Amino acid sequence: MPITPVVSGLFLTPGAGSGRNHPNLVALEERLAPLPVERMDFPYTKAGKPFPDRAPILVGAVHDGVAAMATDRGVDPARLVLGGRSMGGRMCSLAVAGGLPAAGLVLVSYPLHPPKKPENLRVDHFGGLDVPCLFVSGDRDEFGSPAEFDAHLSTIPGPVTVVRLAGKRHDLKGVEDQVCDAVQEWLVSL
Numbered sequence: 001m002p003i004t005p006v007v008s009g010l011f012l013t014p015g016a017g018s019g020r021n022h023p024n025l026v027a028l029e030e031r032l033a034p035l036p037v038e039r040m041d042f043p044y045t046k047a048g049k050p051f052p053d054r055a056p057i058l059v060g061a062v063h064d065g066v067a068a069m070a071t072d073r074g075v076d077p078a079r080l081v082l083g084g085r086s087m088g089g090r091m092c093s094l095a096v097a098g099g100l101p102a103a104g105l106v107l108v109s110y111p112l113h114p115p116k117k118p119e120n121l122r123v124d125h126f127g128g129l130d131v132p133c134l135f136v137s138g139d140r141d142e143f144g145s146p147a148e149f150d151a152h153l154s155t156i157p158g159p160v161t162v163v164r165l166a167g168k169r170h171d172l173k174g175v176e177d178q179v180c181d182a183v184q185e186w187l188v189s190l
Helices: 023-032 055-073 086-097 146-155 176-189
Strands: 009-013 037-039 080-085 104-108 133-138 160-165
Touching (some): 055 086, 080 086, 086 104, 133 176, 160 176
Parallel strands (some): 009 037, 009 080, 080 104, 133 160
């Protein structure tokens, strides 16, 4: 399926405990070829640090990564779809809510809240997401239940698509094809 000309590429970021070679991210790059896909490591990972930097540093790294991809690949940065897994997707969503232009957001296993801490919601910026958003999560994700997502996604002004993978937790192990199917179908629809 050809990807719509609205999209110039896909910029992907990893979760807090993984890097650019996470199986979901690699599978997306392989599936979406020849669409330009960039998988980024955050600076703390490159430096060998065990824990992520604070959000402003991570969001700054997203800005830098998007600019580098646009330059290196010769693509329009405003036509890139941004996203990734868990924390990485969240940082991309914060960057877009803060004004970074994008054609959309792909949020795989978005961490709505820390496990067992549903009061610590990560939704304050949702009102600034005026681009199409795809959320792909397991229906047993300990970072946000389907009911919790349903209670907050309506605050996003852009069009929202939700794909829930039955019986899957936050790691989405073994369902790379289903994640790729969801992202590919959504990209074609833009």
